[in-house]
Structure formats: C-alpha cells, structure tokens
Amino acid sequence: MLLPALSWLLSSLVTTVSPGKLSEAEVATEVLHRPFICHRKTKYGDMLMVHHDGYFENGTMFHSSRSSGDKQPMWFTLGIRQVLKGWDLGLQGMCAGEKRKLVLPPALAYGKEGKGKIPPESTLTFIVELLDIRNGPRSHESFQEMDLNDDWRLSRYEVKEYLKKEHEKYGNPPNDTLREKIMEEIFAREDENKDGFISSREFTYKHDEL
Numbered sequence: 630m631l632l633p634a635l636s637w638l639l640s641s642l643v644t645t646v647s648p649g650k651l652s653e654a655e656v657a658t659e660v661l662h663r664p665f666i667c668h669r670k671t672k673y674g675d676m677l678m679v680h681h682d683g684y685f686e687n688g689t690m691f692h693s694s695r696s697s698g699d700k701q702p703m704w705f706t707l708g709i710r711q712v713l714k715g716w717d718l719g720l721q722g723m724c725a726g727e728k729r730k731l732v733l734p735p736a737l738a739y740g741k742e743g744k745g746k747i748p749p750e751s752t753l754t755f756i757v758e759l760l761d762i763r764n765g766p767r768s769h770e771s772f773q774e775m776d777l778n779d780d781w782r783l784s785r786y787e788v789k790e791y792l793k794k795e796h797e798k799y800g801n802p803p804n805d806t807l808r809e810k811i812m813e814e815i816f817a818r819e820d821e822n823k824d825g826f827i828s829s830r831e832f833t834y835k836h837d838e839l
Contacts, residue, residue: 656719657732661756667724669762673708677720678761684754691746702760709772709829710781713738720757728758772832782826788812 671677680702683692694702705711707720715733723729735741735750743749775783775791792808819827 655734656715656737657730658719659730660727661730662726662728664724664726667727669725671707671721671723671759671762673717673721674764675707676704676763677707677723677759678702678704678763679720680758680760682756684756686752686754711830715753716755716757720759723759725759725762728756731755731757772829776829781829783828783832784826785812785816788815788827 680694681692682690682694684690694700708717710717713733715731715737718737719729719731719733731754733753733755735752738753739747739749739751741749743751747753772783775787777787777790789808789812792811793803796803796808816825816827819831821831822828
C-alpha cells in the first residue's frame with residue numbers, strides 16, 4: 630500500500646541527534662513526556678490537536694498557543710503540508726498526551742525567506758503537546774494515489790484516471806461520458822477557489838467521498 634510505504638520513507642528521515650548543526654533533511658526530536666498507556670499513535674492523514682511553544686536558537690519564545698491569539702490549541706491534518714515540514718516529519722508515531730521537543734533546521738521551517746517575526750535561515754525549536762488524535766475526514770492514502778504527479782493537488786485528468794481505474798476494478802464497462810460527468814460534478818462541489826484543481830486541503834476537509 631502507498632501510505633505505509635510513504636510513512637516508512639519519511640519516518641526514516643526523523644532522527645534523534647545531539648544539539649548542533651542539522652542537515653537539511655533532519656529533525657532533532659526528543660520525547661519530553663510519554664503516557665504510560667498509548668492506545669493509538671499518529672500517522673499521516675490523522676487530525677491532531679496540539680498546544681505548542683516556539684523558540685529561537687537563543688531561547689527567546691516567539692509564539693505560544695496558550696498565551697497568543699485565542700489561546701486555544703490548534704487542529705491540523707498530519708502529512709499534507711498544513712504545517713511546517715519539520716512538524717509533518719517530527720510528529721509521527723506520537724501518543725495522545727505525549728510532549729515532544731522538535732529542533733527544525735531552516736529548510737524544514739521557514740527557509741531562506743523567513744515569515745513575519747521569523748528571520749530568514751532560522752533554526753527553530755518547538756515544544757509540542759499532543760492533546761487528541763482523530764481520523765481525518767478523508768484518506769491521505771486515497772489522495773496520494775490520485776495525485777499522479779505529486780504536486781499536492783488534483784487535476785481533472787487525475788480525477789478522471791482514478792474514476793476509470795475504480796470502474797475497471799469493479800468490472801464496470803467503459804463509459805467516458807459518465808466519467809466526464811462525474812468528474813465535472815466533483816470539481817463543481819470540491820474546487821472551492823475555482824482554480825481548476827482540488828488542493829490537499831480542499832480534499833481533506835470535505836466529508837463527502839469522491
């Protein structure tokens with residue numbers, strides 16, 4: 630299956646290293662607390678609720694979900710680039726109630742450009758506490774299977790090819806007219822910004838299956 634293979638590949642990039650300069654592909658992870666009982670571990674496609682604190686290399690805090698904004702934990706879907714790349718890598722296999730320290734090199738944080746109060750080429754440290762894990766509204770595996778060119782969005786061609794494969798899998802006769810109609814209905818419903826593509830976010834946060 631595609632999802633287990635993808636998870637294995639990316640998990641191999643998550644390494645625990647001693648403090649120092651990180652390569653572009655490495656996230657330094659440290660488990661600060663792990664509950665005695667762990668009923669479920671995070672995987673790509675799961676929705677996670679976390680509290681987090683962010684620090685610069687000199688130890689200065691630049692953000693805390695407990696004291697900034699609405700002071701509420703945040704929800705996001707793991708593995709579809711809704712958060713920093715370093716989070717997608719470093720929060721795999723985590724238990725509800727677990728707390729981790731992640732040290733992200735610039736390439737897995739805000740890179741050469743920086744963002745807002747984050748200067749370019751910043752190495753950042755995050756303390757992330759996982760409060761809850763829930764099933765994602767849609768399967769990350771299905772999205773990856775449909776996304777033939779791995780650009781994190783679905784074109785009309787990709788959706789039509791997926792429908793064709795599904796029809797063939799169940800022994801249905803070829804019907805290009807029907808597939809075209811279904812594909813157009815899908816885009817009318819799912820392509821919220823009408824840019825001609827279904828993004829990973831549009832796909833994930835919809836509850837009606839394709």
